[in-house]
Amino acid sequence: MTGEHVKRTPLVRVHLVRAPLGEAERRHRFPYGDSRPGYEGLRGQDHGAWAGRTIDEVAAEDPVALGRWTADTSYAPPGGGESVDALIARVGLQLAGLAPGTHRGVVEQGVVRAAVVWALELPAAAFWRLDVRPESVTTLTGRSGRWNLLVGAPE
Numbered sequence: 001m002t003g004e005h006v007k008r009t010p011l012v013r014v015h016l017v018r019a020p021l022g023e024a025e026r027r028h029r030f031p032y033g034d035s036r037p038g039y040e041g042l043r044g045q046d047h048g049a050w051a052g053r054t055i056d057e058v059a060a061e062d063p064v065a066l067g068r069w070t071a072d073t074s075y076a077p078p079g080g081g082e083s084v085d086a087l088i089a090r091v092g093l094q095l096a097g098l099a100p101g102t103h104r105g106v107v108e109q110g111v112v113r114a115a116v117v118w119a120l121e122l123p124a125a126a127f128w129r130l131d132v133r134p135e136s137v138t139t140l141t142g143r144s145g146r147w148n149l150l151v152g153a154p155e
Contacts (some may be wrong), residue, residue: 005037005072008143009143009144010100010101010143011100011101011141011142011143012095012098012099012100012103012142012143013099013101013139013140013141014095014098014103014104014105014139014140014141014142015102015103015105015117015138015139015140016042016103016105016107016112016115016137016138016139016140017104017105017107017136017137018106018107018109018112018132018133018134018135018136018137018138019106019107019134019135020135021134031058037088039094039103039105040094041090041091041093041094041097041128042091042094042107042115043111044080044107044108044110044111044112045081045082045084045087045110045111045114046072046075046080046081047077047081047082047137048070048076048078048080048081048082048094049077049078049079049080049081050077050078050079050081054119055092060079065077065078066091069084070128073085073088073124073125073127084110084114084124084127085124087110087111087114087144088114088124088127089118090113090114091111091114091118091119092114094139095115095118095119095142095147096145098142098154101129108129109131109132112130112132112138113127113132114131114132115138115140116138116140117130117131118141118147119140119147119148119149119150120147138150
């Protein structure tokens with residue numbers, strides 16, 4: 001192919017920034033899923049009736065539901081919550097619809113997990129196996145429906 005130019009489709013680069021731990025996270029509370037103007041699909045998971053409550057409070061009140069939520073990715077928390085499967089689909093739809101170029105969003109840990117699961121076409125159960133450090137950046141790049149994860153950025 002010497003002398004021929006290979007046409008490449010435009011690249012999408014997404015930097016998902018995990019903010020420092022907020023007060024709610026330090027107290028192990030379920031977040032509220034705040035909006036992300038311009039990137040609504042990257043808002044946090046809707047935890048329904050659990051939002052603002054600690055994991056210990058939910059476990060004491062309804063250990064069966066909490067256990068089901070962590071074992072069954074199709075299970076949504078009560079009170080209009082969103083399942084992990086729905087979160088992954090919503091985040092994936094947002095990523096798939098991004099215009100070429102570089103995007104940056106400050107997001108919750110669950111959004112980073114969902115983005116990685118979707119981009120790498122992992123089974124949904126892998127969501128619970130991904131830890132995302134506070135104040136870290138996860139970078140995904142996509143082109144022609146194929147996504148890559150940048151691991152081990154230099155310090």
